Amino acid sequence: MLDHSSLCMKRASAAIAAFMLYPLSTFADPQAGAVREQIDAIRQQMQQMQKTYEQQINALEQRLQVMEAEAQKSTDTDIGVPQPAPETPTAAGSGLQIGVSGLFAAGGSSVGNDELESLQAGAHDPNQNGFTVQNLELTLSGTVDPYIDAQANVILQIDAEGETVVELEEAFFTTRGLPSGLQVKGGQYFTEFGRQNPQHPHVWSFVDQPVVLSRFFGGDGLRSQGVRVSKLLPTDWYSELYVGMQNPKGETVSSFLNAAGEDIGGFTLIDRDPRNFSDLLYSARWLNGFDVSDKVSMNVGVSGLWGPNASGNNTDTSIYGADLYLKWQPVYSQRGFPFVSWHSEVLQRRYEAGDPGDPNRQTLKDWGLFTQALWGFKPGWVAGLRAEYASADGDDGTDPLRDTRKRLSPNLTWYPSEYSRVRLQYNRDWTEHLSDKTVDSVFLQMEFNLGSHAAHKF
Amino acid sequence: MNRLFYLLSALLILISPQLGHAALKVVTTTQDLAAIAQAVGGEQVQVQSLTPGTRDPHYASAKPSMIRKVFRADLLLVIGADMETGWLPPLLQSARNNRVQPGNPGYLDLSAAVPLLGKLNGPMSRAMGDVHASGNPHYWLDPRNGVRIASAIASRLTELDPANTDAYQQRLQTFTRTLNDKLAVWTAALAAMKGKPVIAYHKSFIYLADAFGFTIVDEVEPKPGISPSAASLAALVTRIKDEKIALLIMEPYYERRSAQFLHEKTDIQVAVLPQSVGAQAGIGNYIELFDAIVAELKKAMDT
The missing domain is CATH 3.40.50.1980 (Nitrogenase molybdenum iron protein domain)
Structure with a gap:
């Protein structure tokens, strides 16, 4: 529960953020219908972008032809006369980049599809005895002008009923060169909480999303509309601080206002809208990176989320997390192999369920962790092992999103080239909510990347 | 929420102007470019390479420590011709340093300074494997290109730091002379x-x-x-x-x-x-x- 002074603080911090981001504040508009408007605006923007880029590409092509002709003239290899550098063509970062990435899986499990869907709770997890189209992702990205870059990811998916679903997964801009190491990102985007949440399914190291993330952030991961500011801190090592605010409502913000009618811990969610700035979802992350040696690099981060939830009119949720990533690579490596990496995250959620005065009011406390190791033992081949645990205070063993759950997942991945991948994964589940207390599943996954392959972040 | 108030306040306070340093900070994607930049720049520059010479620069992975280096750089030297395409674009996006964005004087793509070999004409497909349309990017392995690279770097250093023009030109001449003399020895040996x-x-x-x-x-x-x-x-x-x-x-x-x-x-x-x-x-x-x-x-x- 919030007392008056902390509400003031909330408003003050919101006011500061709003002042800093004044021209961008439309993205944080909590009014209903704003999302639709935004989608239309983005669509128009994308069409506009396409037109401008086509013109630019034509212009660049002409320039290139002229330069090539000139280069032809001056390809004498006389070493004595240093030639002045020709005008640098802006090869990197210009032009609209288009990529298509497809993820398909075939699977079999010791339980039926209904039970399997409760275990594979991620919206892009393989969850069928048979075939699953996990994700077909269309990525458009590029540099808009000297000030901003932009990216849009549209996802097509075929659900368990055979219906094709379209989602605007992400659509955002980032600034290119604000002073003092600042960067602003705005639009619809994955919240930078931990290492795994902002990753798109095609860069995951396993075929499915960690159990604890499905529980806290829903099937699609935590993403919403908003703005965030990040700052590279003036330290000797890499240190970055992110603070942001986003709309708290919708299925992709499931621990917060979520969608009316959903259930959590026995409470049915009401249709609650954010009333003011202090009702938005606030996020913070502090990420640090070090080169431990020539061969080992390390990232350590802590993250936090604060926002309202819809189990009542005055109820809040907070989520905290810590993450660690270590990677070893020898000084000599071919195509980035061999390597060993280790990635772990632990998350804890405090969910106030029910308004003050409600006889059923309680505070739900959940936590979970996952730890995963990958070993790239020869070029193109990676063996992985992931262990997970999730549990909740006061669960009665019937709620698939709150029972005590353990999962162990070994897998083997083969990359025939940089652009395709075949992955075999076995899942051993220990669960309480099903009549089978242990479940075995096997998945075979195929991925392809067409067009410009989105480069991966560290 | 108090925490957030402090975080935001801290963020505002941390908006401090970057203090200028005497030496130009040059960051290169490979150690070869770093070596040539050092030979031309001497004590007027401070050179760092993002990747070690032991690893294939095509498959480098972006690390957080690289973000710091690019963030502070005055001049970024890249091999180009698709060599760093797998990791440099997101690095440039994270590094938020306008000086070294493509198109600005702090960004120099050396593939534009040399005649590239192995350009592909005609239809191209990924079925051909990992091919580079703009030409083969391993051009530093021709000593004659070493001179072209050095010359392009010297011109850019002169542009960014006109006060030391003479020093850069002098070192370029020394470098060119040494390389010319050596080339005769190497050619004879082979x-x-x-x-x-x-x-x-x-x-x-x-x-x-x-x-x-x-x-x-x-x-x-x-x-x-x-x-x-x-x-x-x-x-x-x-x-x-x-x-x-x-x-x-x-x-x-x-x-x-x-x-x-x-x-x-x-x-x-x-x-x-x-x-x-x-x-x-x-x-x-x-x-x-x-x-x-x-x-x-x-x-x-x-x-």
């Missing part, structure tokens, strides 16, 4: 290689072959970036025997089993060539790189 057929592991030595007059007739990789198979190696064995190819050259970071197999089947000599400054101990600058390459080639030819 005179016996002129016109000889050679097999390379990867399509990365065409500039070296061009500089010293030998011909690369085939690669161990059936297609660029695609690992050899038993069948492709068997075909190579036949070709090596038929055409009496005596030398196989490769970088230190590739697997040695395929080369060993070919050596056992055909008696072909294998020369493991350092492909970059820093690839082996004792190679600290651009001249030493070619000293080492020439020594390895000579050793393999004399066996």
